[in-house]
Amino acid sequence: MQTIMPDIADTAEALQTGTLDWVGMGNIELPLLFSSKGLSDTTVIAKADAFVNLYNEQAKGIHMSRLFLALDTLSCEQTLTPTTLKQVLESFIASHQDLSNAAKVVLSFELPLRRPSLLSGKQGWKSYPVTITASLINNHYQLEVSVDITYSSTCPCSAALARQLIQQAFTEQFAQQQLNFEQVHDWLGSTQGIVATPHSQRSVANIKVKLPSDSQEFDILALINSTENELKTPVQAAVKREDEQEFARLNGQNLMFCEDAARKLKALFEVSHYQDYYIKINHYESLHAHDAVAYAVKGLAQGYQV
Numbered sequence: 001m002q003t004i005m006p007d008i009a010d011t012a013e014a015l016q017t018g019t020l021d022w023v024g025m026g027n028i029e030l031p032l033l034f035s036s037k038g039l040s041d042t043t044v045i046a047k048a049d050a051f052v053n054l055y056n057e058q059a060k061g062i063h064m065s066r067l068f069l070a071l072d073t074l075s076c077e078q079t080l081t082p083t084t085l086k087q088v089l090e091s092f093i094a095s096h097q098d099l100s101n102a103a104k105v106v107l108s109f110e111l112p113l114r115r116p117s118l119l120s121g122k123q124g125w126k127s128y129p130v131t132i133t134a135s136l137i138n139n140h141y142q143l144e145v146s147v148d149i150t151y152s153s154t155c156p157c158s159a160a161l162a163r164q165l166i167q168q169a170f171t172e173q174f175a176q177q178q179l180n181f182e183q184v185h186d187w188l189g190s191t192q193g194i195v196a197t198p199h200s201q202r203s204v205a206n207i208k209v210k211l212p213s214d215s216q217e218f219d220i221l222a223l224i225n226s227t228e229n230e231l232k233t234p235v236q237a238a239v240k241r242e243d244e245q246e247f248a249r250l251n252g253q254n255l256m257f258c259e260d261a262a263r264k265l266k267a268l269f270e271v272s273h274y275q276d277y278y279i280k281i282n283h284y285e286s287l288h289a290h291d292a293v294a295y296a297v298k299g300l301a302q303g304y305q306v
């Protein structure tokens with residue numbers, strides 16, 4: 001004879017009645033086959049947070065296992081696309097009749113991309129932290145992609161101060177002298193010539209964008225490429241000396257405060273097709289022990305806030 005197991009989610013009384021905005025599970029380990037325009041489908045190990053609301057004030061709780069199993073179907077039988085993600089949310093709600101009418105899922109993973117070197121024609125892996133957040137609320141599907149893009153920022157103030165020291169050193173070396181091309185050329189290539197260097201820092205742009213709700217595919221490559229092209233100094237994967245020299249040139253030609261980086265990206269996303277955007281710039285200062293930070297959003301009434 002089969003034992004009937006108690007199912008308290010259905011039968012027990014709630015200790016305290018009331019509705020809840022989101023209830024579910026966090027940090028579910030979930031291998032997924034991520035599909036995005038211009039990339040081969042890539043297996044990523046995601047951490048998933050899965051939620052439904054609880055509008056039934058009397059119900060003891062939701063059915064966690066139903067959320068987990070819907071995610072497992074996504075992992076084992078489907079590729080991750082805007083369409084399959086919506087199906088997951090629909091299944092969350094359908095499996096919680098009389099309990100829930102809204103669903104949300106957050107997937108975080110590292111996306112490894114092959115990135116070309118600046119000049120040498122080599123390639124290497126660079127990993128981008130990606131978070132995809134999808135929700136289905138009042139039948140409205142919302143899709144957000146967030147990515148962290150690491151780049152180098154060289155301080156324009158420090159560069160000006162370094163140039164001044166170089167000028168002073170030049171004056172000390174060559175004042176009262178007839179200028180000799182060879183002498184100056186050699187001096188410029190010496191450590192006395194470049195007597196000071198500006199500080200630069202590894203910096204991170206955290207970008208979030210809202211995709212149109214009828215998006216058929218992700219296009220993370222376009223988001224990453226357009227951001228890196230705008231900043232000009234993304235952190236590199238494969239680097240030979242010629243690449244390092246080009247990186248030095250790009251840094252010197254793209255000096256930036258955190259305000260410059262934020263304004264450049266704001267201008268980029270203002271003319272993009274994304275419905276909304278959020279930019280957080282972090283310059284992890286090497287001059288200070290604290291960071292330089294700037295935010296920008298599109299400024300929609302119901303949109304991202306800073």
Ligand SMILES: Nc1nc2c(ncn2[C@@H]2O[C@H](COP(=O)(O)OP(=O)(O)OP(=O)(O)O)[C@@H](O)[C@H]2O)c(=O)[nH]1
Nearest residue numbers: 006007008009010023060061062063064065066067
């Ligand atoms: N709702 C809820 N469930 C929890 C919590 N912590 C652990 N669980 C467990 O999640 C498990 C799965 O719950 P259900 O989805 O209702 O499992 P089930 O009754 O076997 O599945 P169904 O037959 O589909 O309802 C249960 O064993 C719960 O005890 C919690 O904080 N809230």
